[in-house]
Amino acid sequence: MENTRFDLREAMDQFQGLCLMITPERNVPIDLITEARQTHKKIQDQLTKISGARQLLEGKYRQYYRRDHRREKEIMEIAFWPRVCT
Helix, strand or coil, rough: CHHHHHHHHHHHHHHHHHHCCCEEEEEEEECHHHHHHHHHHHHHHHHHHHHHHHHHHCCCCCCCCCCCHHHHCCCCHHHHHHHHHH
């Protein structure tokens, strides 16, 4: 779950950079738009993996799982941000 969170953070940083370059006023190359879409898909895939891991931990391994509220908050913020940009 931590490795996936690290990958998610990297993809989010890349996506934020791409969003800053894409504006309606500018003529944006299609490659940049394609890269932004692929990065958005990568973020969604990482969020799906994290959600699956969390469900498994909360279900099958409940007695060993300790929630990290800072991590949960960070993941929720990342999950919300791409919706704002797109």
